[in-house]
Amino acid sequence: MSTSTSASAIEKQIAPENEAQQVELLPGVEDLHGGIMLNMEKPMGSEAFTSSLGASISQWKQQGKRAVWIKLPIELVNLVEPAVKKGFRYHHAEPDYLMLVNWIGNSANNLPVNASHRVGIGAFVINDKREVLVVQEKKGKFKGKGVWKFPTGVVNEGEDISMAAIREVKEETWIDTEFLEILAFRQSHKSFFTKSDLFFVCMLRPYSFDIKKQDREIEAAQWMSLDDYAAQPFIQKHSAFSSVAKVCLTKLEKDYTGFSPIPTTTSSGKTNYLYINSNDLNEL
16 A cells, blocks of 8 residues: 555544534545545644544544554654554654554555665776776774775665666765666665665776775775685675676676666656666667
8 A cells, every 4th residue: 555645635624523522633635545644744732633633533434544644754753652552553764754554444454564675786897907996894894804895885765776886986986987787686684674685786887097985984995806806715705795706707708798777767757767688778
């Protein structure tokens, strides 16, 4: 079930006359899946919110609504406890709001779970000398280990994988690049606050070559022979790294084709990218 909403709002109403006192119902918006979105924007006392929420839920149940979503800005944190006491649970949180949800329908709960994956990239930047761009990190599990690794990072919300790879390389080494292909990707689980992880190995072509490392996160950066990179004891010992190194070596030495982005348009007019075998790009 989605939280996307229609334009028709459920207007403010008054609870039935037979209640002990008249209670103003909360203004919700009907979504496309038989639910209600309640976007709380104005301050409200906990007691008044509890009464209005209870009366509103009763009416929404009578109307056959399936679920109620409450979007609470961080300024209205006082409304979290009364909402939870009315059966709401946390769904997800962002820096400026908390989303709560309550399944009120008679059928089985089929609410969508929160985002299950984080997306990351590793940048395989190779020059004409068969040298790969590598870094040593100041923080994290590689701190002080002397391991040379590809520039890596997390894809931001609303950011394409290709642009994330270009950005991360620029941020860590100041090298300008062109995105070429996704060579491989892996999935792992419970890697970040119980979330799963998708990691894309991206091949890029450098447009500049003078390294200026990022001081905050990067201890050192250099161009390194790809064979020397792959021969590092740490890389050889751990298959998650040695397998990536083998893919990169195979890309340079044999007929290995990755996935290149082509722009497409959704039915709603949004532009996104379809990654396909680049040998077949001219066939589309």
